[in-house]
Amino acid sequence: MAAKQSLGAGVSRFRNQGGNADLHRQTGLAIGAFATTLTTLSLSLMEWRGVTVTNVFIGNFFFVAALGLLITAQWELAVGNGFAYTVFSAFGLFYAGYAAIITPAFGVQAAYGNDTAEYNNALGFFVILWTVFVLVFFVASLPTNLVYILIFFFVDLGFMTVAASYFAKADGNLTAATALQITGGVFCFLAGLVGWYLTFHLLLKDSMIELPLGDTSRYFARRAKNE
Template sequence: MSGVKENETMGSKPVEAAMKPGAHLANPAPLALGGFATTLLSVSLAMMNFRGVFAQTIFIGDLCFVAGIGLLISAQWEMVRGNTFSYTVLSAYAFFYGGYGVIMIPALGIVDAYGGYTPEYHNALGFFVLLWAVFNLFFLLASCAVNIVYILLFLTLELCLCFDAASSFAMADGLVETSANLMTAAGAFAFVSSLLGYYCVFNGLCQEAVPFSIPMGDTSRVWKRWCKKTTSQNSKSEKDMA
């Protein structure tokens, strides 16, 4: 009996692997998260005015190519593998990074269209970043069903975007010192978020290259139990009302 069960189990693995979409493809997450983290870390240092660097123009290559194109290509792999959450996140931030990089390209004249760094420009940039903070909020909520590291990553990223938008609005109002302080805070949260991104890269590579794994703080079981409990309570309440 035990021999039959072992054969059935061993024989079922190739079938399951064949049925799973994109099971034969390599995991694109380490490359995507590496590009995400490297670009965010570079920008965060400028946001904190580290070593006197304030202008982010030098990072256009990272924003448009490493993060923009890199994340977009990786997202297609996640789509084939059937990972909706990863596909959505990577695609969204590929476009965000790429769009943010395009804004800073002098030859396109986007800043000149506002007459330079005017209050209108800073308000427009604030709206751009703030609405991405709204979009990121959905990723933060969805990450609650994944793991603690993802929750912290999207939480720090959310705070970064909010402080960044607030900095632009403060600059539009002429509050230069306040704007600088808010930008520093945004850079600090971006710095932490990038380190969490590198942690995720290490986790992804460990699964493939080394015989051990690092903890991510899986929350899927807790989330499922909570959802199940909430659903049962709602059903009971509806029956009592009926």
């Protein structure tokens, strides 16, 4: 029966995590993996302590974010949370795809040879299309709470500016590319911080304190009632 629930029903469950303490714990794993990976990536995008090469994070991308999110997504599907399943699966696949691009063994960058402009344009296409996907999540999250809304909002801005940085780099405008990359890193860092807040909320709500999420469902209550 759970598999037949719509994404709309999943949004309601995504908004009201809880009820059974054991059923929402897995969400903490997914959000924690997401926050850990995005925060470390954002530090590199902002070039903190001179770090600019992201290859050291490949393990995080494959085994923390991709694997953690995809495994958790199956639990969300099992309890009928279609929206969380879609979100976690999508981000897990994104991280796996991005990790494959920057893994030398896959030979993606090497396939472009010395044509760095084409490579950067292709990376820009990759990220900008994910910006559209995240925009859908942002709109769908509006009837949930402020925390989920802020995560998707900052991630979308981060993806958009990072994509723009790739296009600027392809055009040879390195100054603009660096500025856009750092700006994207700031947005991703903010998304990571909100993700950490949500992780604390999910893992502490049954034992210590329930942090507020800022419920926004009341603004959409009339539409939900009509459905």
